Amino acid sequence: MKLVTAVIKPFKVDDVKTALEGIGVHGLTISEVQGYGRQKGHTEVYRGAEYKVDFVPKIKIEVVVDDEAVDELVTAITTSAQTGKIGDGKVWVVPVDAVVRVRTGERGSDAL
Amino acid sequence: MDELSSGDTAWVLVSAALVLFMTPGLAFFYGGMVRAKNVLGMLMQNFFCMGMITLVWSVVGFSIAFGEGNGFWGGFDFFALQDLTAGDGAIPYVAFVAFQMMFAVITPALITGSTADRMKFSSFAIFVTLWSVLVYSPIAHWVWASSGWLFKRGALDFAGGTVVHANAGIAAIVLALFLGKRRGWPTGDFRPHNVPFVLLGTGILWVGWFGFNAGSALGANKVAAIALLNTQIGAATAILGWIAIERLRDGKATTLGAASGAVAGLVAITPACGFVSPMGSIAIGLLAGAICALATSIKGKVGIDDSLDVGAVHLVGGVLGALLTGFFATLDTNEIGKDGVFYGGPWSVVGEQALAIGATLGYSAVVTALIALALKYTIGLKVSDEDEEIGLDEALHGETAYRLTSIGGSGFTSAVTATKVPEEAKA
Numbered sequence: 001m002k003l004v005t006a007v008i009k010p011f012k013v014d015d016v017k018t019a020l021e022g023i024g025v026h027g028l029t030i031s032e033v034q035g036y037g038r039q040k041g042h043t044e045v046y047r048g049a050e051y052k053v054d055f056v057p058k059i060k061i062e063v064v065v066d067d068e069a070v071d072e073l074v075t076a077i078t079t080s081a082q083t084g085k086i087g088d089g090k091v092w093v094v095p096v097d098a099v100v101r102v103r104t105g106e107r108g109s110d111a112l
Numbered sequence: 113m114d115e116l117s118s119g120d121t122a123w124v125l126v127s128a129a130l131v132l133f134m135t136p137g138l139a140f141f142y143g144g145m146v147r148a149k150n151v152l153g154m155l156m157q158n159f160f161c162m163g164m165i166t167l168v169w170s171v172v173g174f175s176i177a178f179g180e181g182n183g184f185w186g187g188f189d190f191f192a193l194q195d196l197t198a199g200d201g202a203i204p205y206v207a208f209v210a211f212q213m214m215f216a217v218i219t220p221a222l223i224t225g226s227t228a229d230r231m232k233f234s235s236f237a238i239f240v241t242l243w244s245v246l247v248y249s250p251i252a253h254w255v256w257a258s259s260g261w262l263f264k265r266g267a268l269d270f271a272g273g274t275v276v277h278a279n280a281g282i283a284a285i286v287l288a289l290f291l292g293k294r295r296g297w298p299t300g301d302f303r304p305h306n307v308p309f310v311l312l313g314t315g316i317l318w319v320g321w322f323g324f325n326a327g328s329a330l331g332a333n334k335v336a337a338i339a340l341l342n343t344q345i346g347a348a349t350a351i352l353g354w355i356a357i358e359r360l361r362d363g364k365a366t367t368l369g370a371a372s373g374a375v376a377g378l379v380a381i382t383p384a385c386g387f388v389s390p391m392g393s394i395a396i397g398l399l400a401g402a403i404c405a406l407a408t409s410i411k412g413k414v415g416i417d418d419s420l421d422v423g424a425v426h427l428v429g430g431v432l433g434a435l436l437t438g439f440f441a442t443l444d445t446n447e448i449g450k451d452g453v454f455y456g457g458p459w460s461v462v463g464e465q466a467l468a469i470g471a472t473l474g475y476s477a478v479v480t481a482l483i484a485l486a487l488k489y490t491i492g493l494k495v496s497d498e499d500e501e502i503g504l505d506e507a508l509h510g511e512t513a514y515r516l517t518s519i520g521g522s523g524f525t526s527a528v529t530a531t532k533v534p535e536e537a538k539a
Contacts, residue, residue, distance in 0.1 A: 013529055014529060014531060017529075044303060045358075045362040045363075045364065045366065046303055046304060046366070046368055047368060047369065047372060047405075047408040047421060047424075048358075048361065048362060048405070048408050048409050049298075049302075049408075049412075050362070051301065051303055
């Protein structure tokens with residue numbers, strides 16, 4: 001099993017969710033995060049005092065899938081989250097040792 | 113003695129209520145500008161003024177301010193508000209007492225803007241109590257009581273540009289000087305946590321200010337009407353002055369700037385509103401907005417952490433308004449006023465304004481410094497570094513302003529995205 005993590009633009013969440021439903025992914029977890037890569041933040045001015053806001057709001061999506069589903073999933077995320085402009089985000093994949101469904105105690109692929 | 117006028121009395125009573133509402137308005141104006149961990153600390157300082165100053169004013173404050181006394185001190189003839197019926201006229205004297213009480217409440221509350229995020233609550237409580245008795249009441253006596261020395265010299269201060277705003281403004285700076293900086297100022301992140309609160313507070317202040325300024329006519333009459341009109345014009349044009357400076361200097365006009373401009377204009381028109389023409393109000397408003405906006409850069413240069421710019425808004429705005437009253441006052445507006453320099457009056461009119469300002473600033477600065485020093489070297493003015501990091505809400509009051517998390521089953525839901533269900537697909 002693999003954990004696929006994607007950091008994307010916040011307004012792309014619905015597009016990604018729709019794309020993942022299209023390839024049979026049944027669940028995902030999102031969280032609000034902040035960060036920066038090549039896309040830098042913005043400045044704000046309050047009564048003449050200027051502040052540089054470096055971190056840009058992003059959404060982190062996490063999905064655990066079977067090994068054979070990884071390529072399709074990564075492609076689906078990349079395609080649906082892409083705008084072509086700087087700041088579209090990243091996707092990365094790491095191996096997962098164990099997964100347990102809390103309700104039933106099922107383990108491994110059965111828990112996905 | 114005049115016969116009691118129900119119209120005048122009604123207006124002064126309504127005005128008293130409007131002025132009281134300014135203090136919670138101020139609490140939100142300031143509260144929105146501090147960081148989220150200190151918003152209750154700010155609201156509490158303002159609500160404490162509503163509690164304590166009402167008590168202090170009732171017991172000794174009014175007597176010191178409006179007792180006969182001498183030119184500098186009203187004495188204790190009206191101790192605990194006794195024997196007040198003597199002064200009944202078109203309005204009952206108690207209506208005047210109540211109206212003035214609300215001024216006494218908001219004036220020390222204005223100072224809270226410079227102490228934001230770091231002052232001990234105990235120290236603040238003692239400070240405002242002493243300050244109200246030793247600074248506000250005497251200066252109110254000088255300028256507004258018939259026996260006051262500045263009143264007799266003829267200084268024009270219709271609703272308190274000198275007594276309230278310049279006075280609180282200089283006190284705020286002096287207190288901030290002895291209190292010291294917030295940890296991390298000026299390089300840290302001190303952005304406002306809730307700008308909509310700032311605009312909400314501004315709206316409350318603005319409406320309350322009609323009572324403050326037009327109520328100061330102490331009757332429902334033509335001077336009250338022109339004071340109300342001038343108040344509106346001064347606030348409105350100062351918005352334009354402030355955001356014009358922002359657009360030119362910073363590139364963007366901001367909502368915080370619009371709110372700040374409105375308050376700066378209200379401050380500057382306060383001494384003038386019952387003496388100047390609407391045209392004068394336009395000039396005063398535009399100048400106040402622009403000059404106060406520029407004045408916000410001073411604190412960084414002198415290194416005093418006047419956190420929410422009480423100096424730039426209330427000191428600069430109050431002094432500017434009081435001086436400009438000496439130029440723009442006209443007997444056409446108020447026959448018991450004066451003609452200012454622009455209406456053929458002598459320069460001595462401006463001179464009297466400057467004298468009143470100078471005396472107020474000098475006295476306020478010195479006595480504020482003495483109170484601040486006494487507290488600094490006894491119970492201390494500032495919270496510990498640890499408490500400052502935690503935030504005043506938790507450290508001083510044991511409360512949290514915002515419980516915006518779903519963790520722990522609070523019922524708050526965040527970060528939910530929703531998709532609109534098409535009409536035809538509805539269940």
